[in-house]
Amino acid sequence: MEDKKVLFSAIQPSGILTIGNYLGALRNFKKLQSDYNSIFSVADLHTLTVKQDPAVLRKNTYELTALYIACGINPDESILFAQSHVPCHAELTWILNTVTYPGELSRMTQFKDKSLKHEDNINMGLMDYPVLMASDILLYQTELVPIGADQKQHLELTRDLAIRFNNRFGETFKVPEGYFAKNGARVMSLCEPERKMSKSDANENAFISMNDDPATIVRKFKRAVTDSDNRIVCDENKKGITNLLTIYSAFTDKTIEEAEKEFEGKGYGEFKVRVGEAVADVIEPIRQEKNKLLQSKDYLDSVLKSGAERAQYVAYKTLNKVYKKVGLVPRIRG
Numbered sequence: 001m002e003d004k005k006v007l008f009s010a011i012q013p014s015g016i017l018t019i020g021n022y023l024g025a026l027r028n029f030k031k032l033q034s035d036y037n038s039i040f041s042v043a044d045l046h047t048l049t050v051k052q053d054p055a056v057l058r059k060n061t062y063e064l065t066a067l068y069i070a071c072g073i074n075p076d077e078s079i080l081f082a083q084s085h086v087p088c089h090a091e092l093t094w095i096l097n098t099v100t101y102p103g104e105l106s107r108m109t110q111f112k113d114k115s116l117k118h119e120d121n122i123n124m125g126l127m128d129y130p131v132l133m134a135s136d137i138l139l140y141q142t143e144l145v146p147i148g149a150d151q152k153q154h155l156e157l158t159r160d161l162a163i164r165f166n167n168r169f170g171e172t173f174k175v176p177e178g179y180f181a182k183n184g185a186r187v188m189s190l191c192e193p194e195r196k197m198s199k200s201d202a203n204e205n206a207f208i209s210m211n212d213d214p215a216t217i218v219r220k221f222k223r224a225v226t227d228s229d230n231r232i233v234c235d236e237n238k239k240g241i242t243n244l245l246t247i248y249s250a251f252t253d254k255t256i257e258e259a260e261k262e263f264e265g266k267g268y269g270e271f272k273v274r275v276g277e278a279v280a281d282v283i284e285p286i287r288q289e290k291n292k293l294l295q296s297k298d299y300l301d302s303v304l305k306s307g308a309e310r311a312q313y314v315a316y317k318t319l320n321k322v323y324k325k326v327g328l329v330p331r332i333r334g
């Protein structure tokens, strides 16, 4: 790899991605990839913390691989791989578990939210999710992690674990920094704007999926929850309208102030259609390109294979260092 800083980010194939994942993560990857040694992962192991239909998970893994490429990730320039294809991730998780305390995991917001949502399946993996995420990041001596604001708490834990391990065993891991997009770092549900937009939401009208066609996108925006005061401005008490303005400004690259001015005196009906059209203009070419890529499974398999080989090479170096530091006898390879 070239002598640049390392950037790592991962997305779970736990459903079809939403415009939240796109604005909070994917869109920024394309802008950043050439300035860093960029590593992007399909976080398939993470999805198992919630019940998955195995056939759908396999399909979603290809969907996400194709989507990364359709959004501009160049698999020859960046490393693109499936998390389960690089065993070092699970191996480092075990070691990091031995320096992680249950209390710091049980107070994670995502763990609490998901425990409420999946009361019938509060498993150890769900609680351990942030440690697997820390392993993902630390294995590559990552310096920059572009993520949505919802993942900030998990990144803090990653930093704490890296510092704790380094203090106990000597300098081993780089301590990573987060990269948060100014606009769209937290996209909210269209039906409950006080909650974040999530791809696993049971209500399909709550999110815009990267698979939605233009007519569906506009229809969903028309149904978005707003309020009755008919002013199109950002305001703490107008969460629905604030969310729509944020989405509009992110997709059109206009500032919130410019967007507010543009819609001054206009009705909510017209505003919602315009937001939908702005989103569809960006999403539709990506959807078409992704669907084209999905026709060629052999190509996607070859991308994942070569990505895993390149990722494993880098990850192994860190894992060996970790094993040595904690006192394990080095494995003789070959």
Ligand code: AQP
Binding pocket: 010, 011, 012, 013, 014, 015, 018, 020, 021, 022, 023, 024, 025, 043, 146, 147, 148, 149, 150, 151, 184, 185, 186, 187, 188, 196, 197, 198, 199, 200, 201
């Ligand atoms: N609503 C959001 N706004 C901005 N960014 C978001 N991200 C997720 N939701 C939003 C960012 O997308 C990246 C990938 O997320 P992930 O799939 O690894 O996990 P997640 O945060 O749990 O995403 P979802 O959509 O909510 O998935 P489910 O429903 O399966 O839990 C991350 O960088 C995240 O910040």
